[in-house]
Amino acid sequence: MKNVLRSVLPGLLAVILLALPWAARADAFDDELLAIQTRWAEIQYQTAEKEKADAFEILRDRSQRFAAAHPERPEAKIWDGIVLSTWAGAKGGLGALSLVKQARQDFEQAIAVDERSLDGSALTSLGSLYYQVPGWPIGFGDDDKARELLTRALEINPDGIDSNYFYADFLLDQGDQDGARRYFTKALQAPPRPQRPLADQGRRQDIQNKLKELAS
Known part of the structure; x- marks a missing residue:
């Protein structure tokens, strides 16, 4: 068993060391x-x-x-x-x-x-x-x-915040207020992006502003 390990370990270590720069x-x-x-x-x-x-x-x-x-x-x-x-x-x-x-x-x-x-x-x-x-x-x-x-x-990305936001904004630009409201609402329900909290917070505020615009 020890002999097997001695023969395998150098090759395994070489693979690991070669992979490190890529990682x-x-x-x-x-x-x-x-x-x-x-x-x-x-x-x-x-x-x-x-x-x-x-x-x-x-x-x-x-x-x-x-x-x-x-x-x-x-x-x-x-x-x-x-x-x-x-x-x-x-x-x-x-x-x-x-x-x-x-x-x-x-x-x-x-x-x-x-x-x-x-x-x-x-x-x-x-x-x-x-x-x-x-x-x-x-x-x-x-x-x-x-x-x-x-x-x-x-x-x-059917549930993404940006994909739904921009489609909603496009529909608003086209005069489809009901469609825009539906997709803005869906964008608000998008799951958070853990590494991008500020972007999520800002986009949610963008959405709220658009919904207020639609409600006025």
């Missing part, structure tokens, strides 16, 4: 992704409006480097796109259009790799761009594409 890289990726998500929520929900554009611009430098370092990971592309699109929203004006075009490219690339990544977040985010960006000749807005993408996102 460390995976942990580093997850840590950086969470750091970007957390900083995004801090800017979106805890930063003064006049300071948001500058703060998102700084965060975009980080998310861009993160995506460039992991071109094979759709999660990194998704969050670079989210930072770009919210920076565009904070910046406003025609100058924001180039940012949302870059965000669209990020989301499309992530979908091409794995549309189910992060519970379909690329579909949700791209769909939200299509109904919020002006249509031709100014922008690329398209309500039909928005509906298609947001519906696909809901098929992947």
Whole structure:
């Protein structure tokens, strides 16, 4: 038995040692992704409006480097796109259009790799761009594409807070108040995301504000 162990242990240890760098890289990726998500929520929900554009611009430098370092990971592309699109929203004006075009490219690339990544977040985010960006000749807005993408996102993540929120907001934009109210209510019932409490808190406040708007 001892002889068997002596023959097996070196190979087992070699496998473990070879796996350690990969595990460390995976942990580093997850840590950086969470750091970007957390900083995004801090800017979106805890930063003064006049300071948001500058703060998102700084965060975009980080998310861009993160995506460039992991071109094979759709999660990194998704969050670079989210930072770009919210920076565009904070910046406003025609100058924001180039940012949302870059965000669209990020989301499309992530979908091409794995549309189910992060519970379909690329579909949700791209769909939200299509109904919020002006249509031709100014922008690329398209309500039909928005509906298609947001519906696909809901098929992947039917109980998610963001998938339901953005579909509800799209329906509100389309004048479907009953549908919007139904999906906003469902979004409020979404299970919490343990690592993203600030984002959940902020999104729930967004939903409450929309429901108040519908009730007025």
